[in-house]
Amino acid sequence: GENVEQHPSTLSVQEGDSAVIKCTYSDSASNYFPWYKQELGKRPQLIIDIRSNVGEKKDQRIAVTLNKTAKHFSLHITETQPEDSAVYFCAASTSGTYKYIFGTGTRLKVLA
Amino acid sequence: KAGVTQTPRYLIKTRGQQVTLSCSPISGHRSVSWYQQTPGQGLQFLFEYFSETQRNKGNFPGRFSGRQFSNSRSEMNVSTLELGDSALYLCASSLEASGNTIYFGEGSWLTVV
Numbered sequence: 001g002e003n004v005e006q007h008p009s010t011l012s013v014q015e016g017d018s019a020v021i022k023c024t025y026s027d028s029a030s031n032y033f034p035w036y037k038q039e040l041g042k043r044p045q046l047i048i049d050i051r052s053n054v055g056e057k058k059d060q061r062i063a064v065t066l067n068k069t070a071k072h073f074s075l076h077i078t079e080t081q082p083e084d085s086a087v088y089f090c091a092a093s094t095s096g097t098y099k100y101i102f103g104t105g106t107r108l109k110v111l112a
Numbered sequence: 113k114a115g116v117t118q119t120p121r122y123l124i125k126t127r128g129q130q131v132t133l134s135c136s137p138i139s140g141h142r143s144v145s146w147y148q149q150t151p152g153q154g155l156q157f158l159f160e161y162f163s164e165t166q167r168n169k170g171n172f173p174g175r176f177s178g179r180q181f182s183n184s185r186s187e188m189n190v191s192t193l194e195l196g197d198s199a200l201y202l203c204a205s206s207l208e209a210s211g212n213t214i215y216f217g218e219g220s221w222l223t224v225v
Contacts, residue, residue, distance in 0.1 A: 032212040043202065043216040044155070089155060093212045098145045098204070099168045100214065102155035 002027045004092050006103025014111050019077045021106045023090035026071065030092040033066060033073045034100070039086045047088075048075070080110045114139065116205050116217030124223045130191040133220045137184050137205030144186040145214060146178060149200040158201075161186055162208075193224045 003026040013019050025033075031052035036044035050057045050064045050073065057064050061080075066073040077084055087107050091100040117136040125131050137144050145160035145168075157170040161180035178188040184205075190197055200221050204214035 034213065036216075043218045046213065046215065049213065091155075095212060097168055098143050098160045098206050098212060098214055099157050099170070100145075100147075100155075100212075101157070102147075104154045 002030075002092075002101045004090060004101045004103045006090050006106060008106060009104065010107045010109070012109045012111060013080050015080060015082060017080055019075075019080055019084070019108055019110075021075045021088055021090070021108075022072065023074070023092075023103050024070075024072050025092040025101070027092065027094070027101070028071070029094045030071075030101075031095055032093045033064070034091050034093070035064060035075050036089045036091065037086045038089065038105075044089060077108075080108075082110050082112050084108060085110045116203055116215055118201075118203050118217040118220050120220060121218065122221045122223075124225060125193050126225055127193055127195060129193050130189060131193060131222060132187055132189045133201055133203075133222075135186045135188075135203030135205075135217060137186070137203075138207070138215060141205035141207050141215075142184050143206040143208060143214075144180055144184065145204045145206070146186070146188050147202045147204065147216075148172075149202055149219070150198075155202070158188065190222075195224050198222060198224045 005024045034049035038044040063076040090103040143162045146158040160168040180186045200219045202219045203217045206214045
């Protein structure tokens, strides 16, 4: 069945360092890959997304890369700050549907 | 523009009872989807509605149901509540023209005792 694996489950980095979170999806029909940030007690918020016709997308300190052949996509956060501490979820979806398959989440801690 | 609004935000129910949760999408959004979030299972898709029609359904028992009204507002219902139904229920809405992007509400925290 459809599945998205996400690693690592927890990640601690020093402020200013980079953080990388990786996801692998199983459904070849998936062509939309959003990333959400969820702070404690709050709703998931979209931080960046990528579609399958693009290999990389960047937005300031955040970037996402996609390898369709390997069915991998990754989130890269550079120059991490304490406010980046949260749980990050990757997801995979297919055009025309709003059914997202989410990864299990990565708890990122940025140590000051 | 107001975001996705969910009510109630917090509720406590007893096993065997039923519950109805409400969701008002962002103005102009016609697609509404529902997700269950638990520490053990993460974020799981429940169902998605567009123009009052269910377009997709996740792997949940028939006790979980939903509907959408002509103004795009949506409700989900869980009957015969079980302890394991305790979760954060998130509603999300989408504007068709935005592709697949969905925007979440703050959620309804359900505790079953």
